[in-house]
Amino acid sequence: MNKINRVAIVGGTHGNEFTGAFLVKKFQQFPEVIQKPSFETLTILGNPKAFEAGKRYIEKDLNRCFLTESLQNTNLSSYEDIRAKQIAGVLGAENKPNVDVVIDLHSTTANMGLSIILGNQDPFLLKLCAYLSDINPLVKVCYTIPEKGSNFLRSLNKLGFVIEVGAVAQGVLNAELFQKTEQLIYTILDYLEQYNRGNIPKINNLLALYKFTGTVDYPRNENGDIQGMIHPDIQFRDYEPLNPGDPLFLTLDGKAIAYEGTSTVYPIFINEAAYYEKGIAMLFTEKQLINPSS
Amino acid sequence: MNKINRVAIVGGTHGNEFTGAFLVKKFQQFPEVIQKPSFETLTILGNPKAFEAGKRYIEKDLNRCFLTESLQNTNLSSYEDIRAKQIAGVLGAENKPNVDVVIDLHSTTANMGLSIILGNQDPFLLKLCAYLSDINPLVKVCYTIPEKGSNFLRSLNKLGFVIEVGAVAQGVLNAELFQKTEQLIYTILDYLEQYNRGNIPKINNLLALYKFTGTVDYPRNENGDIQGMIHPDIQFRDYEPLNPGDPLFLTLDGKAIAYEGTSTVYPIFINEAAYYEKGIAMLFTEKQLINPSS
Numbered sequence: 174m175n176k177i178n179r180v181a182i183v184g185g186t187h188g189n190e191f192t193g194a195f196l197v198k199k200f201q202q203f204p205e206v207i208q209k210p211s212f213e214t215l216t217i218l219g220n221p222k223a224f225e226a227g228k229r230y231i232e233k234d235l236n237r238c239f240l241t242e243s244l245q246n247t248n249l250s251s252y253e254d255i256r257a258k259q260i261a262g263v264l265g266a267e268n269k270p271n272v273d274v275v276i277d278l279h280s281t282t283a284n285m286g287l288s289i290i291l292g293n294q295d296p297f298l299l300k301l302c303a304y305l306s307d308i309n310p311l312v313k314v315c316y317t318i319p320e321k322g323s324n325f326l327r328s329l330n331k332l333g334f335v336i337e338v339g340a341v342a343q344g345v346l347n348a349e350l351f352q353k354t355e356q357l358i359y360t361i362l363d364y365l366e367q368y369n370r371g372n373i374p375k376i377n378n379l380l381a382l383y384k385f386t387g388t389v390d391y392p393r394n395e396n397g398d399i400q401g402m403i404h405p406d407i408q409f410r411d412y413e414p415l416n417p418g419d420p421l422f423l424t425l426d427g428k429a430i431a432y433e434g435t436s437t438v439y440p441i442f443i444n445e446a447a448y449y450e451k452g453i454a455m456l457f458t459e460k461q462l463i464n465p466s467s
Numbered sequence: 468m469n470k471i472n473r474v475a476i477v478g479g480t481h482g483n484e485f486t487g488a489f490l491v492k493k494f495q496q497f498p499e500v501i502q503k504p505s506f507e508t509l510t511i512l513g514n515p516k517a518f519e520a521g522k523r524y525i526e527k528d529l530n531r532c533f534l535t536e537s538l539q540n541t542n543l544s545s546y547e548d549i550r551a552k553q554i555a556g557v558l559g560a561e562n563k564p565n566v567d568v569v570i571d572l573h574s575t576t577a578n579m580g581l582s583i584i585l586g587n588q589d590p591f592l593l594k595l596c597a598y599l600s601d602i603n604p605l606v607k608v609c610y611t612i613p614e615k616g617s618n619f620l621r622s623l624n625k626l627g628f629v630i631e632v633g634a635v636a637q638g639v640l641n642a643e644l645f646q647k648t649e650q651l652i653y654t655i656l657d658y659l660e661q662y663n664r665g666n667i668p669k670i671n672n673l674l675a676l677y678k679f680t681g682t683v684d685y686p687r688n689e690n691g692d693i694q695g696m697i698h699p700d701i702q703f704r705d706y707e708p709l710n711p712g713d714p715l716f717l718t719l720d721g722k723a724i725a726y727e728g729t730s731t732v733y734p735i736f737i738n739e740a741a742y743y744e745k746g747i748a749m750l751f752t753e754k755q756l757i758n759p760s761s
Binding site: 195198199202203227282340341342343344345346347348349351352398399402403404405408423425426427444446447449450 | 489492493496497521576634635636637638639640641642643645646692693696697698699702717719720721738740741743744
């Protein structure tokens, strides 16, 4: 791979995810903290109008507007469609990138710690993730939906990924999580600088990769109304093993509903506020140990 | 005081505060759990449209629409103004009530535990609160803004009060908090039943009452942009004493800002998401010990 010349940090792609939005605000106010000798770092506040309003989005979810066809469709004219085209104009497309790395900052009401979400298994990203999770146990690495034709902002770049931090409420700036995310970004920038110098650290440990296998909805009645909530035993326990028979939900009248699968899974995004409207109570993943150097 | 004949439980006055909204949903589905021999209990889902949309409100904050003048003003025609008139039609007004007690269920991103928020110091309410905080240390009691001319839903009734539970994110149903709030409501209904039988329990302990003294905004620059966050030392530490010189905020570039008052205060609603737009980082209170039987 070639030298890294430009890195983009995007925050506030969802306007009510304040950690990333305020980090970008800080980086724009104090640009020296993200400058490195061998590459340029640029910052983008993803959805300024939604951030101003304290909302996830104004008309539609910006982070679902980056399908190539959508970006080329001049009939799509919502605020977020227009904003997606502007952002893609700066960052370029996967086959014609203007930057070498894209870091998209998100936060979640689920207890995801410092999660890195990959849309592909590029060896460069796997090595970076192995390094980050090796030095900080709060860092977890997920591989979600294959990137081909993805509508996520991160899919604009082969080396695009999401940092998803939590648990934190929407519309709230939590200082501790702000600082942990900030440190993680500095570590990533340092790693990229070392890469440019041909000095990337060797990792001996295997990387735990949590691979998306499917989504689970809340229990609902015939009208679609939610009839149960995340069971207290698994609330805030993202990335922990869920075995067949373990409690999954608790109905409003106090009955436990068990996980009825046949194999152990590792739920993530448990009780994410923004996923209620999408019919998602949590995502299931399977855990794989991989050797990023092989 | 006369016998209690009707009690109203309102949930989802703010549509994205799911604890109260889903408790009302449960009570409407299983009405037997809130029925008592000596009085009737009715339930109201405060803002159904906002709950459906997962938002605090559609056009304006419903819980600021209950000023007597507003309820009588036929020119006010937003969804929430109309809804406030409907609710007031059911509950009556303070001087002409249709119910004897109003319990308005709210939730907060601040770590308020199980807070009871009073708008007046009616001896009946003080005795009830003394009992509740005596048997459950999670119960805290605040006295906020004098009720005279208040625009809150609870001000529709002399025995109106808010139960404010947290910390929980907006748009999230947390099972543990749901169950704790549910138990608190059952305890209140049991107390009212005992009152009607002339059996209210005697409380020997003093009641700790947290009295509102003022609000504090975030540090901002000349454009009004937030430049600092709640200091990690006080995040989630509602009701704990804050002494002169203690850290209050942390600026984006990492500098602590101290509390510069001259007396100890007890901050509440620390980092409530809905208060960012109101310019409120927290409320200050002073702690008083009172004898509810005197």
